[in-house]
Amino acid sequence: MSSIPSWDEIGCIRCVACVGSCPVGSIRFSNNRIIFLGETCTGCGLCVRICPVGALSRKGDDDE
Numbered sequence: 001m002s003s004i005p006s007w008d009e010i011g012c013i014r015c016v017a018c019v020g021s022c023p024v025g026s027i028r029f030s031n032n033r034i035i036f037l038g039e040t041c042t043g044c045g046l047c048v049r050i051c052p053v054g055a056l057s058r059k060g061d062d063d064e
Ligand code: SF4
Pocket: 007, 011, 012, 013, 014, 015, 016, 017, 018, 019, 034, 050, 051, 052, 053, 054, 055, 056
């Protein structure tokens, strides 16, 4: 569960690049929000790397 990235809703520009980047389809865009489907996320970090504004981060990288 801790492998699900964190989403910064203030910094996110809603480009939806992360949704297409996820190899297992764990990211959805709904009601102007990015939603992670935690059951399928492998924590690969692709979405974190593709976000152009750094609005996604891996939880394990800083605290927790
Ligand atoms: S790639 Fe980054 S800016 Fe684009 S929708 Fe995803 S979180 Fe938001």
